[in-house]
Amino acid sequence: MSLTRQPHLELLDYTITLASENVRSGKGGPFAALVVVDGKIIAEGVNLVTSTNDPTAHAEMVAIRRACAALGTFQLTGAEMYTSCEPCPMCLGAIFWARPAVVFYAASCQEAAAAGFDDALIYHQIALPGDQRLIPMVQVATPRSNHSFETWQHNQQRVDY
Numbered sequence: 005m006s007l008t009r010q011p012h013l014e015l016l017d018y019t020i021t022l023a024s025e026n027v028r029s030g031k032g033g034p035f036a037a038l039v040v041v042d043g044k045i046i047a048e049g050v051n052l053v054t055s056t057n058d059p060t061a062h063a064e065m066v067a068i069r070r071a072c073a074a075l076g077t078f079q080l081t082g083a084e085m086y087t088s089c090e091p092c093p094m095c096l097g098a099i100f101w102a103r104p105a106v107v108f109y110a111a112s113c114q115e116a117a118a119a120g121f122d123d124a125l126i127y128h129q130i131a132l133p134g135d136q137r138l139i140p141m142v143q144v145a146t147p148r149s150n151h152s153f154e155t156w157q158h159n160q161q162r163v164d165y
Contacts, residue, residue: 015040015086016110023063023088026050033121035063038086039071039104046083047071063087064095068102078165080104089116093126101165 015038022036032051039047049066053059064087072078083104089111091099099107113123125138134141156162 011043012086012108015045016088016108019086019088020110022048022050031055032061034088034119036088037063037067039067039080040084040086041075041080041082046074060094062092062095064091065098068098072102078102084108089113089121092121092123093130 019036019038023034026032026036027034032053032055035051037049038045047067047070049063049068049070051063052061052066064085067085068080071080071083080102081104083102085099085104085107087095087107087109090109090113091107092113116122117124129137129139134143
């Protein structure tokens, strides 16, 4: 898909407008996202971190949650996402779990970092072993550590994802 096609530019411009309006409204940061299916906007999301006291309320997360609710599914297969900025590590993970066909974004992560939204530390931390991270991740093995996975594997009604 080419970013030079007019609908992509219009949808990205719309996300930038939503992001700017979000800043002016005081609801959150300068980020917005759309989920589009067959050329129709299914869901919009803006950053609501500070207004909801929810560190996961990034624009992409909000848009994914709303789109999945609207479509009645946990995957966005075939959907397009439009974001005002390159997704952060958390949103990137959610995007991969949601499985849209493509993500188009306007500003780069370098431009976000220059505005005070720098994710370089998180990318660095992800690459480290858990016990070497700034917030240590320590596995505590118990006799039942794997029990929920065993239950999952034996569940005939499970919905694989």
